[in-house]
Amino acid sequence: MADTELLEKTPLHALHVELGGKMVPFAGYDMPVQYPLGIMGEHKHCRAKAGLFDVSHMGQARYTGDEAALEALITADLSELGAGEQKYTLLLNERGGVRDDLMVSRPFKGEETLFLVVNAATKDDDFAHIEANTSGKGTLTRITDRALLALQGPQAKDVMARLCPAACEMVFMQAGVFELDGVEVYISRSGYTGEDGFEISIPEADAVRIAKLLLAQDEVEAIGLGARDSLRLEAGLCLYGHDMDENRTPVEAALIWALAKTRRERGDFPGADVIAQQLEEKTCQKRIGLTLEGAPAREGAEIADKDGNVIGVVTSGGFGPTVEGPVAMGYVERGYVKVGTELDILVRGRARPAVVTKMPFVPNNFYRG
Amino acid sequence: MTTRYTEDHEWITVDGDVATVGITAYAAEQLGDVVFVELPEVGKTFKKGDEFAVVESVKAASEVYAPVDGEIVGVNDDLDGEPAKVNEDATGGGWFAKFKLADASQLEGLMDEDAYKAHIA
Structure with missing residues (x-):
């Protein structure tokens, strides 16, 4: 087991402990695997009402500049990504293997800036790879002063209707900048549970207060990594490093839907030859x-x-x-x-x-x- | 009848030369909701410390060790349909298996209730 002294902590760490979270090492962070409700109870609560997840360990960044340079590394067509929209995309290696899966969105009004959210375990590699390959063309800025919370479940919208009604006007895979409890937050209508829900990027200094505000709503319980895993598994969603990795292509991982049609036609993504061959042969x-x-x-x-x-x-x-x-x-x-x-x-x-x-x-x- | 405990959180209650074995309420609580228990076949023999059963929670599988040497003379088939009994009644309806003791003196090396309480404190 990793030395807990060396583990990083999210801005919500003390709150997890206060809530009775059982803390475990995950992707270099000391994270709650469950709270006193237990994995089974947390899972069912999230499917019935609403659950709050701390996903601040994930990597957040802004990207500005030449989007073609970033697009060359991923599977999305960024020209099709309109203001206020979000897409799930894949960062590929030269063999067509999946370096990571990530969300890319355009939440910032009147700004040609992309917002990226990548996996915790891969964030350093991802950002270094993007920086190295877009150098001189675009600028990647890591966001290290914001927490990321996910509010998931069929009643998540009822909570948001009370606290940030404007966010409820979004549909699945839209994103924007909103005000929540007087704070500027970036919200997307998405998640990792198969349920309706929101992911909320919050300035570090306000994160605990807003987390407590969300938890104070009748519908909401705190959910740990254990239920996060069982929820995403039931939703058929991949866990990076387990269900796909550098040695699996989007064809093998059944994620070919994340490869934009235009990109597939142009064949201008990493490992395009390998992927084209797999799509044709259908033997992998x-x-x-x-x-x-x-x-x-x-x-x-x-x-x-x-x-x-x-x-x-x-x-x-x-x-x-x-x-x-x-x-x-x-x-x-x-x-x-x-x-x-x-x-x-x-x-x-x-x-x-x-x-x-x-x-x-x-x-x-x-x-x- | 005497009940003894292991450091790995199994309990063993002896009646004559047959002992009933399960996991403690403390262990069940640590595991969380039990969703499946893999039990041994009747007639199999185990040495003290051998893995004789596996208990599965939502998150993980955990081994359960034989507290003594012995032959399996019965298993709790109720756990097949109701694994949650392990959480609800760990030292009663949530028992795992009955062992025919090979060497009753092995019990002396196990903890009594007070010692076990101190062990988990």
């Missing part, structure tokens, strides 16, 4: 969802066909509190990707029957207007 492994009975299948469990031949591996798995059973995602050989295919997952050496299942495992609940 692919990420799929699996449901099974009984024992949860965890990361690293082997997936076998009914003759016992190992044909894949689980990359994320656990118990889905809303599904009320074990769910997993993993990579299998192309012949086994069809929904309904019966396979086995080897859990502690014992073959557990599993079925290839369409993701998300629970229906998305995004607000699309």
Whole structure:
């Protein structure tokens, strides 16, 4: 275990401790894995009402200047990203492997500035890579003085209607600058749970006060990393470093939808030749969802066909509190990707029957207007 | 009947030469909501310290160790449908397995209730 003395703390660290959070090391930060409500209770609360997550460990940055230079590194078409819009995109390596997944948006009115949110574990690498490859053309400015909170769940909008009504006019994947409790915040209507919700970037100095204000609302409970993981797994969303990494392309990771059509036609993204070939051949492994009975299948469990031949591996798995059973995602050989295919997952050496299942495992609940 | 405890948070209650084994309420609380328990087959034998069962919470799988040497003579099939019994009634309906003791003197090396309370304090 990492030395807790060396772990970084988010601006909400003392609040997590005060709330009874069980603190664990995650991506170099001392973070709450759960609060006294527990992972199961937190998960169900978020799906029923609203949950507040501290995601301040994630990397925030602004980018200004030549957008073509940034676009060359990712899969989005930034010319299609209008004011107030957000897109999910991928930072690729030269082999078409996924360096990271990130959100890019244009929340700042009248400003040609992009707002980026990247994963905590990869933020230093991501920002160094973007800086190195846009040098002299664009400017990346890391934002280290803002916390990031996520308010997620079907009643998140009711909370925001009370505290920041203007934000409720946004639909899924829109972003803007708003005032919340007298503070300038950047809000996007998005998240990592499959539910409707908001991600809110707040000046560090105001973060605890606003977090407490949100937690004081009847609908809201604090949610730790444990439920964050089970919620995103049920939503079929990838966890970087587990469900995709430098050695998996968007084709393998079933994230080809994040590659803009125009970019695909132009073939002007890193690893375009590899990805074009995979799209044509349709022979590479692919990420799929699996449901099974009984024992949860965890990361690293082997997936076998009914003759016992190992044909894949689980990359994320656990118990889905809303599904009320074990769910997993993993990579299998192309012949086994069809929904309904019966396979086995080897859990502690014992073959557990599993079925290839369409993701998300629970229906998305995004607000699309 | 005597109940003893291990440092790994198993409890063992002895009745004659058969002992019932489970995990303590403290352990169940630390694990959080139990969603699955993998139990051994009846007839299998274990040495003290061997992994004889696995308890799964939402987040992780944890091994459960045999507190003594013995043969499995019964398992709690109720946990198959109701794993939450481990959280609700860890030392009652949430028991895991019955061991036929191979060496009753091994019990003497385990903690009594007061010692266990001090261990988790």
